[in-house]
Each structure stands twice: as structure tokens, then as C-alpha cells.
Amino acid sequence: MRGPLAIFKRDFKKFLSNPFIIMMTLFMPIMYLIVFGSAMGGTISHIPVGVVQEVPPYNDTPLFTSAAYQLNHISQGSENNAEKQLDVIIYADEAQAKQDLENGKISAVIVFPSSVSNDNAVRLYVDSSDSITPPLVEEAVTQVMLGLGAKNPIIVDKIYGDITYLQFFGVGVIMMAIFTSTMFGGGIALIKDRENGIHEGYLVTPVKRSSIVMGIISSGTVRAFIAGFTIFWIDLLITGIALQSFQDFLLVLLVILIACMGVTSLVVSFASRFSSQQEYSSVIAFFNLMLFMTSGAFYPVIGMPGWLRWITVINPEYYGIHALRSIILRNQGLNVIGIDLIALLIFSSVMIILGIVTFRRTLE
Amino acid sequence: MELFERITRTSPDSPGDTDAPQGASGSTGGARPAEQNGWDNADDSAIIRIDHLSKVFASKTKTVIAVNDVSFEVKRGEIFGLLGANGAGKSTLIRILTTLLSPTSGQAFVNNYDITEDPEKIREIIGVCAQNYTSDSELTAYDNLEFYGKLENVPDSILPDRIWELLKMAGLADRAYMPVGTFSGGMKRKLEIVRAFIHRPLILFLDEPTIGLDPEARREVWQQIMMLNREHTTIILTTHYMDEAEKLCGRIAFVERGKLIALDTLENLRKLIPAGDLIEIGIDHMDAPVEENLRSVPLVNAVSVVEHKVTISATNGSQAIPSILAIFDKFQIPISSLSIRSPSLEDIFIYLTGKGLDNGNGEGNDTPGPGRRR
Numbered sequence: 001m002r003g004p005l006a007i008f009k010r011d012f013k014k015f016l017s018n019p020f021i022i023m024m025t026l027f028m029p030i031m032y033l034i035v036f037g038s039a040m041g042g043t044i045s046h047i048p049v050g051v052v053q054e055v056p057p058y059n060d061t062p063l064f065t066s067a068a069y070q071l072n073h074i075s076q077g078s079e080n081n082a083e084k085q086l087d088v089i090i091y092a093d094e095a096q097a098k099q100d101l102e103n104g105k106i107s108a109v110i111v112f113p114s115s116v117s118n119d120n121a122v123r124l125y126v127d128s129s130d131s132i133t134p135p136l137v138e139e140a141v142t143q144v145m146l147g148l149g150a151k152n153p154i155i156v157d158k159i160y161g162d163i164t165y166l167q168f169f170g171v172g173v174i175m176m177a178i179f180t181s182t183m184f185g186g187g188i189a190l191i192k193d194r195e196n197g198i199h200e201g202y203l204v205t206p207v208k209r210s211s212i213v214m215g216i217i218s219s220g221t222v223r224a225f226i227a228g229f230t231i232f233w234i235d236l237l238i239t240g241i242a243l244q245s246f247q248d249f250l251l252v253l254l255v256i257l258i259a260c261m262g263v264t265s266l267v268v269s270f271a272s273r274f275s276s277q278q279e280y281s282s283v284i285a286f287f288n289l290m291l292f293m294t295s296g297a298f299y300p301v302i303g304m305p306g307w308l309r310w311i312t313v314i315n316p317e318y319y320g321i322h323a324l325r326s327i328i329l330r331n332q333g334l335n336v337i338g339i340d341l342i343a344l345l346i347f348s349s350v351m352i353i354l355g356i357v358t359f360r361r362t363l364e
Numbered sequence: 365m366e367l368f369e370r371i372t373r374t375s376p377d378s379p380g381d382t383d384a385p386q387g388a389s390g391s392t393g394g395a396r397p398a399e400q401n402g403w404d405n406a407d408d409s410a411i412i413r414i415d416h417l418s419k420v421f422a423s424k425t426k427t428v429i430a431v432n433d434v435s436f437e438v439k440r441g442e443i444f445g446l447l448g449a450n451g452a453g454k455s456t457l458i459r460i461l462t463t464l465l466s467p468t469s470g471q472a473f474v475n476n477y478d479i480t481e482d483p484e485k486i487r488e489i490i491g492v493c494a495q496n497y498t499s500d501s502e503l504t505a506y507d508n509l510e511f512y513g514k515l516e517n518v519p520d521s522i523l524p525d526r527i528w529e530l531l532k533m534a535g536l537a538d539r540a541y542m543p544v545g546t547f548s549g550g551m552k553r554k555l556e557i558v559r560a561f562i563h564r565p566l567i568l569f570l571d572e573p574t575i576g577l578d579p580e581a582r583r584e585v586w587q588q589i590m591m592l593n594r595e596h597t598t599i600i601l602t603t604h605y606m607d608e609a610e611k612l613c614g615r616i617a618f619v620e621r622g623k624l625i626a627l628d629t630l631e632n633l634r635k636l637i638p639a640g641d642l643i644e645i646g647i648d649h650m651d652a653p654v655e656e657n658l659r660s661v662p663l664v665n666a667v668s669v670v671e672h673k674v675t676i677s678a679t680n681g682s683q684a685i686p687s688i689l690a691i692f693d694k695f696q697i698p699i700s701s702l703s704i705r706s707p708s709l710e711d712i713f714i715y716l717t718g719k720g721l722d723n724g725n726g727e728g729n730d731t732p733g734p735g736r737r738r
Binding site for chain 2: 198
């Protein structure tokens with residue numbers, strides 16, 4: 001029994017000597033519960049939808065007025081403080097509403113016919129690149145029409161065709177590939193060098209702190225790019241999505257590259273403060289969870305509680321996934337993804353500077 | 365290109381503050397063997413000046429003073445030995461001088477650059493071989509050297525030739541394209557050493573360069589060090605091998621628990637021991653009267669008994685031997701062995717610190733040696 005006891009004692013001593021790891025092991029499941037639970041189980045509210053009155057006639061019909069009013073006042077649950085399900089925006093021009101739908105400003109367009117009749121259908125255009133919100137909108141419209149006693153049929157037009165959850169989620173996996181390859185590539189390599197004393201070797205050479213950080217970030221970016229690019233192809237093969245044009249393909253490459261830069265510089269600037277692989281791994285695993293969960297890869301960001309959406313604002317994966325979905329699933333161009341690219345570039349620059357400033361040039 | 369030229373050729377003059385702390389001077393090196401030319405190269409200007417340098421490592425449980433108010437100078441062109449037991453503070457001192465650690469207090473100048481103000485300048489002129497392996501074991505020997513050559517700004521035009529030159533010097537030319545991880549300890553160490561001077565630095569720091577090497581490999585490393593010194597490289601060497609310091613170093617500094625306890629040439633250090641020769645006698649047992657009698661022999665200065673060995677220091681040892689033997693004869697104590705020699709560095713170290721290099725680790729033994737000095 002001496003052997004097992006000795007090993008038990010040794011392991012336990014090591015465990016107790018590192019309170020940081022103990023804290024992280026307890027912290028992780030709790031965070032999982034809170035973040036995963038909130039990100040996935042949140043009720044979707046405030047879906048932006050556009051409503052339009054078919055022309056002619058050029059003035060609002062009673063059907064349109066009351067339907068629009070009721071749609072805007074559907075609440076979830078019966079409590080007084082329940083959230084509104086839809087945020088109704090009234091459009092005068094059908095073309096303008098469709099334009100906004102295509103650019104992702106609203107999630108659906110509901111076009112009401114001039115009168116209540118069996119012949120005139122309510123036309124519902126939905127952003128089918130998101131497989132979760134369209135059924136909710138459709139249900140809401142059905143409910144309102146029923147309440148008004150209008151028997152008009154509802155025609156649903158999925159503007160991006162049938163997009164499965166697999167296709168929706170697949171784009172998120174590209175981002176995940178980038179993050180994991182960076183986590184193990186740039187970050188761990190940096191700390192391994194530190195642990196193995198390789199740093200001690202080259203910190204006495206004239207190489208600058210900025211050169212070290214830039215070198216590591218660029219090699220990490222290329223590695224992450226290879227990973228992201230490979231997963232992109234695999235994703236296309238598995239989910240059966242076809243890109244619409246060569247320009248889309250180039251845009252995808254651009255987004256993957258910039259996203260790689262952003263994520264790599266985040267990880268490297270983080271890793272440059274750690275000296276133990278174990279500590280780094282537990283922290284980065286936590287980051288991986290937070291960033292991936294709040295990126296909208298699994299579930300539309302619109303369904304997340306407000307506090308979680310704040311994380312989304314500073315999450316590079318969110319912008320990466322949004323841009324990739326815009327190109328791959330919705331065939332949108334720079335006018336839509338431009339803001340994502342700018343956000344990613346700002347994020348990368350801040351992280352590179354942070355990495356250079358915080359990189360420890362001494363062994364202390 | 366420009367940078368490289370500057371490193372290799374210039375040796376800016378520093379203001380000549382030539383007083384070494386222990387009052388050593390160049391003329392005392394005359395008696396040294398010709399091959400120990402480290403001293404002959406040295407001119408009297410200081411290339412490294414250390415002024416009341418201290419380094420304290422403080423943690424929650426313990427505060428360790430690794431370097432305690434140390435001041436000395438290293439002269440341009442010499443091979444300077446830093447000796448001490450494990451944990452004496454040698455490596456910390458080297459890390460401070462090579463800008464890896466910042467001192468807690470005090471100042472140090474390397475080639476007139478302040479270590480805290482101009483670390484970049486210092487990194488350009490030094491080469492460092494750290495105590496632990498710092499080569500990347502996943503890369504090949506050639507790749508490792510190429511990597512460092514680039515970091516050290518060796519021009520691309522001469523880098524490949526320089527790498528092969530170094531690989532041949534280290535006897536690793538046939539293993540150039542093998543991962544360093546497959547090398548034996550000695551091969552790794554040799555690679556580490558040649559890597560340290562790939563850019564022909566003005567000053568070379570070698571922290572325990574021959575640790576773990578076989579005797580032949582050690583001699584090869586010594587050859588390299590002496591050759592580099594002939595090319596006017598100043599070398600700072602830490603070691604706890606006395607023979608290494610005796611063979612290579614012009615001047616030797618003893619470090620003990622973070623403090624400098626002596627600094628001088630080997631010849632002058634020898635003079636610190638009052639009794640010239642050491643007579644070692646192997647015995648079965650020892651009686652107290654014998655020890656008394658031995659001490660009364662006129663030439664004998666000190667007697668110490670450790671287990672089965674009597675160590676007697678005596679002025680003019682060979683003349684004292686007959687009377688010493690007579691005493692053993694008189695008390696009928698059989699002698700199993702007898703040797704006589706002049707004091708080695710180790711003897712000096714033991715004399716100064718009251719303990720040997722191998723067992724002293726800065727802990728426990730609190731009794732200072734007889735001649736402990738600052």
C-alpha cells in the first residue's frame with residue numbers, strides 16, 4: 001500500500017499547492033451552467049420585423065392597422081414584465097423593406113393584403129439563414145390572423161431557401177477551428193518555450209519584444225488560417241452549401257484571415273503573461289467557452305440575455321461568424337460585412353499592442 | 365552588416381578605474397603557464413563594473429538574498445572565474461549582467477552601458493551560454509544555430525559559413541540536420557557553447573559550461589574557450605569545478621551565499637593559506653595524543669582529522685614528513701597512504717569558507733571558515 005499512498009500524497013500536495021487551478025476547476029462548471037444555459041436556453045425576443053401594406057390601396061386598411069398593432073404587442077408569457085416578442089417596423093414601401101431584410105437589418109417582412117379574404121394571401125418573407133427565428137415569426141403571424149378572424153392564407157418565402165441547422169452551425173465551426181488551432185499553436189508554443197528555458201536563451205539576444213510578439217502572432221495566424229481554410233472546405237462538403245461567386249470565395253478568405261489575426265493576437269497577448277501551461281490551459285479553456293458560446297454559432301445572438309450580449313460586442317468570434325454567415329449563407333457583400341471586418345481589425349490592433357506591452361522581457 | 369562589424373571590431377575604451385577590489389594587479393600573473401593566456405590578454409580597463417549590487421527574491425514564505433552587496437570589476441580581455449557552491453548566487457549574478465533579471469539595488473555597467481538603462485545595447489555585445497539547455501530540441505542543430513544567428517544580427521551572407529565553422533568546432537558537423545532532442549548531454553552542451561559566440565561577442569558569459577561533460581569533452585570546451593580568449597573575447601565563467609578555474613581563469617572570485625569573499629589571481633589566492641603544503645595521511649584510527657604530538661611539530665601549522673584521513677598543513681611539507689612519520693611510528697598507528705601537494709583552489713575555498721564545494725549549499729553550516737574575509 002505504500003506505493004499508491006505515496007503517489008496519492010504527491011498528487012494531492014501538488015493539487016493543493018496550486019489554488020489557481022483549484023479555483024478554475026470549480027469556476028468552469030459554474031460558468032458552463034450560467035453561460036451555456038443562458039446562451040442556449042434564452043427565449044428569443046425583440047425580433048425585428050417589417051410590416052408593409054400591399055398597394056393599392058394607398059392608405060392603411062383596418063386589417064393592416066390592427067394586425068401591425070397586435071404583432072407589436074405579442075408578449076412572451078403572461079407576466080406583466082414579459083418581453084415583447086416582435087419589434088414591428090412599419091414600412092411604406094415593400095421594396096425598401098425587402099432591401100433591409102436582405103441587408104440583415106430586419107429578420108422578416110410581412111406583407112398584408114388589402115382585405116380579409118380567402119384569396120388574398122399574407123406574404124411572409126423570412127431570413128432563413130437563421131433556422132430558429134422564422135418559425136417564431138410565422139407562429140406569431142398565424143396567431144394574430146386567427147385573433148382577428150381573418151382567414152387569409154399565409155405564404156412563407158424563405159429568401160435564402162431551406163437552410164438546415166447543420167448549415168447554420170457549420171459556419172460557426174470554422175471559427176472554432178481557428179480558435180482551437182491558435183490555442184494549441186501560438187499560445188501553448190509560447191509557454192512551452194518559456195517553460196523549457198528556450199526564452200532564457202533568446203531574451204539575451206538583441207531581438208526586440210515587439211519582434212518576438214509579431215513573429216509569434218504571424219506564425220500563429222498562418223497556422224490558424226490553414227486550419228480555418230481546411231474546415232471551411234470540409235464544412236462546404238458536409239453541409240452541401242455552394243458559394244454563389246468567386247468574389248464570395250475571396251471574401252471568405254479575407255474574413256478568415258482577419259479573424260485569425262484577431263483571435264491569434266488575443267491568445268498570444270494572453271499567453272505572454274503566463275509561465276505555466278496548466279494555468280494557461282485552464283484560463284484559455286474558459287475563454288474558449290465564453291467566446292464560442294456568445295459568438296452566435298449555436299444559437300442566434302438575439303436570444304441571449306442582455307448581459308451576455310455585451311460580451312458579444314467585444315467577441316471577435318461573433319464578428320467572424322456574422323461575416324462568414326453573411327457571405328456563405330446569404331450571399332451578402334462588403335456593405336454588410338464591412339462593419340465586422342472593421343471590428344475585427346480594431347480588435348486585432350488592440351490585442352497586438354497589448355501583447356507587445358505586456359510581454360515579459362525579463363525572467364521575473 | 366554594420367552592426368556586426370561594430371560588435372566584432374570595436375572595443376571602446378572605458379574610463380580606467382583599474383583598482384580591483386582585492387588589490388590584484390597584472391604583474392602577478394607572470395608565474396602562470398603559457399597556455400593560460402587569459403591574463404596576458406587583459407588590459408587594465410574594466411569591461412564590467414559591478415557596484416554594491418544586490419538581488420533579493422521575496423516570496424510569501426521566504427526571502428532569499430541571492431546576491432548580497434557585491435562589487436567587483438572584470439578587465440577587458442581576461443577570463444574571469446566566478447566560483448561557488450550550488451546556490452551561491454553565481455547564476456543570479458550572471459542573469460543580472462545579461463539583463464535577464466533586474467537588480468534589487470546597486471548598479472552594474474557592461475562595456476559602460478548601465479544594465480537597467482541600456483539593456484538593448486548590452487544584448488548586442490554579449491554572448492550567453494546559460495546553465496540549462498536553451499536550444500530548441502525539436503529543431504536541428506543547424507536550425508538552432510541559424511535561428512540564433514538571425515536573432516544576433518549575423519549577416520545572411522556569412523551566416524551559413526559561420527554555422528558550419530561552429531558545427532565543426534563542436535564536432536557536430538555530421539549531425540547538423542538531426543534534431544537536438546536526439547543529442548547526448550555533452551553534444552547539446554557543446555552546441556549551446558558554440559551558439560553563444562556565433563556573433564563573435566565582445567563578452568562571453570558561460571554559466572557552468574562543462575557541467576555533465578566527460579573529461580575529453582571538457583578539454584575540448586576548454587580549448588575553445590582559450591581560443592576565443594586569444595581572439596580578445598572577455599570571458600566570464602562560472603563553475604564549481606576547481607580544476608576548470610585553475611586551468612582557465614586569470615582571476616577568480618569566490619562567491620559564498622551571495623557575497624564575494626575573495627577575488628584575486630590563483631597565485632595570490634594560494635598565498636592566503638598560511639601553510640604552504642598539504643600532507644594527507646590515510647590511517648585506520650586516530651588517538652588524541654597523536655594529534656597533540658603532530659601539532660607540536662615545528663613546521664606544522666594545522667591538523668585536521670576527517671574519518672580515516674589526517675590532513676596536515678605544513679610549511680615546507682617535505683621537511684616535516686620525517687618527524688610526522690616518527691610520531692605515527694611511536695604510537696604504532698599504521699599508515700595506509702601518504703601524499704603531499706601544494707594547496708589547490710578547493711583547499712583555498714575550504715580554508716575561506718570552512719566547507720567544501722560539493723556539500724555546501726548555502727544552508728545549514730553557519731560556522732565561517734578561519735580566514736573568512738570580505
